[in-house]
Amino acid sequence: MRPLDVDNRMDVSARFADFAHREAYGNSERYDTWCRAIAADNDICAQIATLPPNKQQPNLVLAATRYLGVPEVPPEQFLEWLRETWDDVRHEVLARSTQTNEPGRTAAILPLLAQIEGPIALIEVGASAGLCLYPDRYSHVYDDTVRIDPASGPSTVVTRCTTAGGVPIPSALPEIVSRSGVDLNPLDVAADDDMRWLHALIWPGQTERDERLDAAAAIARAEPPTIVRGDLNEQIDALVDAVPDGVTAVVQHTAVLAYLDMAGRDRFYGQMARLAARWISFEGRGVFPQIDATIPESTQHDENRFVLALDGQAQAFATAHGQRLHWL
Incomplete structure (x- = not known):
């Protein structure tokens, strides 16, 4: 040493x-x-x-x-x-790397995704195993009072989120017609060792997350997403360009860009400003100073450390795994 x-x-x-x-x-x-x-x-x-x-x-x-x-x-x-x-x-x-693939984060993303005109081609950068690409296949419960189920009925995956600040909880789930993504090292929910690593990333005592991971993995195995191996800044152009006319490309990411240096983040921010896609960002404060600058001064000291943004504009604060959402 x-x-x-x-x-x-x-x-x-x-x-x-x-x-x-x-x-x-x-x-x-x-x-x-x-x-x-x-x-x-x-x-x-x-x-x-x-x-x-x-x-x-x-x-x-x-x-x-x-x-x-x-x-x-x-x-x-x-x-x-x-x-x-x-x-x-x-x-x-x-x-290895930190590739927490928490389906519960879709509860925080859903109020933004539901505002976007569909049908939607959902694209995730830093997708891990792609389990956040299925918000329309999961059931979502807000404040233990409002439940939104897929059109086919209640899901085996249930997310739970408490809200503050008037979150625009949708009445229905969006129409998602394709699911794709990019990751430096995509994980495969059909591979035992990859599932073992995904479970290892869940914290002790959080049995609900373990159960939700297994249920989400079963959904992904039945309908696998298309995840390419590579650098997100190198692959995002092609992923967006592949979306057909009449379908809205939506690029999302959750707790991923923090692993890039500032030059890499700035490059990605510039690409999202240029590409013909809507952009949902779920990152810790400080990752995108450009987004942090859009947070109202009166809410700067909220205890939740993640910023949820749409097209570069801060919309809410959230906890890391989507358990709480505070609308701005």
Whole structure:
């Protein structure tokens, strides 16, 4: 292991402490306590700091432990397991990427998608296994009172979202006639190892998400999307150009562009301004300063950290997995 300076180690500690406080707290007690334990352990932080910066994400490190079968144990035992298994954890972290494919995010996207005139060709960049390409095949429940089902009847996949600020909840689901996407490493819901990784990305204690993932995967296996392997900035032109006349191209992405550098994000923003497609963005604040600039000043301090935007204009704040939506 290469020598580390204190600042580098503390960067890792701060990152895991922040993840515990802002993301895991109230959502996964196990991840909350594990991340706090990592943040307080200089040796573990030093190990994690040997990883490339883009591989030090808490979600990725923790998912690798889940993939390798970490037991759900108290923090002290977790740290002991992590020390003993570090070489294997490091191998998985370096070989994989964070490809959380949460169907629940479609609940946040749906109010925007339903406003767009169809029929729709839905295109996703950073599509993972493509499970967010089926909002019309899922049932959606808002505020435990409003339920929207597919025309064929209730779905085996049910999303749940609480709302604030007058969300324009649709009365019907959009007509989607094609589903396509691009990913650097597309996952296949028919492959056991890919499904194992997708389940590893779900946080401990979130059994509803595990069940929803399996149900969504079954839908995707029955009607597979077309996902090409490649760089999103290189492939998006061709995907939009392939949409036939009379069909509205809609490009969407959820928590993906943060993994590009600023030059890559700016390039994508420019392409979306130029292409003949509608654009739904679901990204953390700071990913697109151009979109953040459209957030009303009075709502800048909302606790939800993701910004939902249509055609480059902020429309709502949301939580990472679509559980809450606050309309601007």
